[in-house]
Amino acid sequence: MTPTRLSRLAQRTRNRLTDPAHRPLPRITTRTGPTLPGWTLRLALAALTPVLLLAAASRTPGLSPGLVLTVTALATTLLALRPTPAAAGAVTVLAAVLLWGFQTEPLDPWTLPITALAYLLTRLTWWAAHLPPRGHAEITALLAGWRRDLAVLTATTALGALALLTTGTTHPLAVLLAALAVAGTAVLALATGRAPRDDGPTGPDA
Amino acid sequence: MTVGGIIVERGRTSRGTRADGxxxxxxxxxxxxxxxxxxxxxxxxxxxxxxxxxxxxxxxxxxxxxxxxHRPAAPLRATLRQPTEPSTPGELAATLELTPGSRHGADVVHLRISAAGHRSTHLALAARTRGSAPDGTRQVPLRLSSVRTGPQDTFTVDVRGSSRHTWEEEPTTVGGARRLVVPGAAPLGRLPLPRRLRGLTGPHPARRLGDGSELRDIHPFTPGDRLRRIDWRTTARRSPELDTLYVRRTYAQAEASAVLVVDSRDDVGPDIRTWRGYGTLRVDEPTSLDLARHAAASVAQAVVDTGDRVGLEDLARRRRPLPPASGRRHLRRVIHGLALAHPTDRATGHRVRPPQVPADAVVYLFTTLLDDEPLRLVRTWRAAGHPVVVVDTLPDLHPVIGNHLRIAWRITRLEREDRLAALDGEGVPVIRWAGSERHRAATRFETLARTAQRTPGRHP
Known part of the structure; x- marks a missing residue:
């Protein structure tokens, strides 16, 4: 190949690499409060999932490390690629299953941070599902409802403390009541799941 | 499946709305x-x-x-406020107003903001902030990065409210209106004047006698001269006996006329691949018509600022030319007409008739010189005695990629250079307006004006 052809080839390659038509399109400027990009939420989700699962599996003796790592990697990949509420629910159930091997009686306090982590995972999954990686979320929006979340976690801690106090006293009537409560909650959940949504006159021009 | 002639998939139409409404x-x-x-x-x-x-x-x-x-009680209301008056380039802005309705309304608002030529922006905002209005209304300023002028598509915002991570609203769409972006004007100094001035008033001294400020001569008093024109000092010196009175005669004031002819038959961008209508013109790069609008608005502003008259002709739309006039109101009319100039179908295919230009008007032709029609027009006007200034509005081109395009552009460029050389040979000034040349345009206009002033025979 002659030097002239080589220089032409180099010129063409340079032109293609520096083609101004391939520049990204300009952005729309908006004025908001401090924001976080969507990819950081996905990154946080991808970091939180193994933390939750490994924390749940750490106190259960007899688990194969290879199995735990495989399950953790699969769950992390699933949530990173498809951050849906169903996937978050599946990971939460998986964490609870990993807790099954806890030997501490009557209730291991380690469950409480795992419960908080599982709740945080659900919230992060919701955000990751609603915000594309290139989107931005205002920090005030991320913190919207933090009082409610704090109240929920406090109530859960109180329930855990109550369970810690009453776990030793098993009564058949209490078990029956619990089973009925679970069944009632399930029926309620299924009924509300099929119920028609609020279709009232709404919207800007309503 | 199809419901009532509309394709419905998973309960939603192709436009994303619920099929059941x-x-x-x-x-x-x-x-x-x-x-x-x-x-x-x-x-x-x-x-x-x-x-x-x-x-x-x-x-x-x-x-x-x-x-x-805590079921949300009120819907989220979104309104896009856009100014009603035309915008100047770089200032395509609007304000999105979000009203949650009540304290139990939406707590998070998801926005997908899109605009032609821009990346879509996804935002999740808090429905209420500390700076919100008492009724909870929050204002989100939006702004585009477009440098294009003329009718432009603006924002389309898809809004969806959510509450407590559990409730969601059906998305609503606001905006989507087109707005007229008028060209801005760069400050220019003096501009070349026509050979003869017209009118009885104006900013320029004419060659005929009349009321003005520039002295022509001292002349003996004749019937009809105004008494306040008597120059008593000269009279005392030349006629001590006061048998002859002398008056100061001045040149009359007059105004110049300029006609802006915008060659809007084509609108080409810096990317040569888009010239045949394929691909999309970027909004952050001005096209030839944007440059023509800007240059014409700058010349119109300078002409009106000096008190002269300016008119507008659009080569693609010959039906409603603006006759020369002066004043701020007329300037706004001219700039509005410039913003509305756009290529029409087959405008480049037919032969262009030279627009009728008022006598003694200087013609400014804003063109890309990509065909022979501008050259023919210039020759026609010059034959009729009109000074002509050509403003070259072809933008600075990107490097041409592709052999076929390179060959095509080489041929086009050579033909264009021939036309420029022909204009130069005939003494028609060509002022380039694209890129860094735009900043030198004022100097070029000033040079032309001075040359014409020093050598009255040398007009463009």
Whole structure:
């Protein structure tokens, strides 16, 4: 190949690499409060999932490390690629299953941070599902409802403390009541799941 | 499936709206997933007699129960406020107003903001902030990065409110209106004047006698001269006996006329691949018509600032030319006409008739010189005695990629250079307006004006 052809080839390659038509399109400027990009939420989700699962599996003796790592990697990949509420629910159930091997009686306090982590995972999954990686979320929006979340976690801690106090006293009537409560909650959940949504006159021009 | 002639998939039409037309708040799959997970874990805990298993599902259930008890009462209202008057380039702005309605309305607002030629922006905002109005209305300023002029598409905002991570609203779309972006004007100094001035008033001294400020000569008083024109000092010097009075005669004031002829038959961008209509012109790069509008607006502004008259002709739309006139109101009319100039179908295919230009008017032709028509027009006007200034509005081109395009551009460029050389040979000044040359345009105009002033025979 002659030097002239080589220089032409180099010129063409340079032109293609520096083609101004391939520049990204300009952005729309908006004025908001401090924001976080969507990819950081996905990154946080991808970091939180193994933390939750490994924390749940750490106190259960007899688990194969290879199995735990495989399950953790699969769950992390699933949530990173498809951050849906169903996937978050599946990971939460998986964490609870990993807790099954806890030997501490009557209730291991380690469950409480795992419960908080599982709740945080659900919230992060919701955000990751609603915000594309290139989107931005205002920090005030991320913190919207933090009082409610704090109240929920406090109530859960109180329930855990109550369970810690009453776990030793098993009564058949209490078990029956619990089973009925679970069944009632399930029926309620299924009924509300099929119920028609609020279709009232709404919207800007309503 | 098809419902009433509309393709419906998973309960939604191709436009993303619900097929049944229902709107308003509805629960989401997050609620269902939280309930199912919680119930499953509760059942697992009861069956296994393990409170810790049940406890993992409790927060989700509690949060869902809380959210279900606090159903949003009011819809989220979104309004896009856009100024009604035309915008100047770089200032395509609007304000999005978000009103949650009540304290139990949306707490998070999801926005997808799109505009032609821009990247879509996804935002999740808090519905209420500390700076919100008393009724909870929040204002979000939006701005485009477009440098294009003329009719432009603006924002389209898809708005969806959500509440407590459980309730969501059907998305609504606001905006989508087109706005007219008028060209801005760069400051120019003096401009070349026509050979003869017209009118009885104006900013320039004419060659005829009349009321003005520039002295022509001292002349003996004749009937009709005004008494206040008598120059008593000269009279005392030349005629001590006062048998002859002398008056100061001045040149009359007059005004110049300029006609802006915009060659809007084509609108080409810096990327040569888009010249045949393929691809999209970027909004952050001015096209030839944007440059022509800017240059014409700058010349019009300079002409009106000096008190002269300016008219407008559009080569692609010959039906409603603006006759020369002066004043701010007329300037706004000219700039509005410039903003509306655009290529029409087959405008480049037919032969252009030279627009009728008022006598003694200087013609400014804004063109890309990509065909022979501008050259023919210039020769016609010059033959009629009009000074002509050509403003070259071809933008600075990107490097041409592709052999066929390179060959085509080489031929086009050579033909264009021939036309430029022909104009130069005939003494027609060509002022380039694209890129860095735009900043030198004022100097070029000043040079032309001075040359014409020093050598009255040398007009463009």
């Amino acid at each position: 229902a709107r308003g708040w509805r629960t989401t799959s997050a609620r269902t997933a939280a309930v199912v997970t919680g119930v499953l874990l509760l059942a697992l805990g009861v069956l296994a007699g393990r409170a810790d298993l049940a406890l993992v599902g409790v927060p989700g259930l509690l949060a869902t129960a809380w959210a279900t008890a």
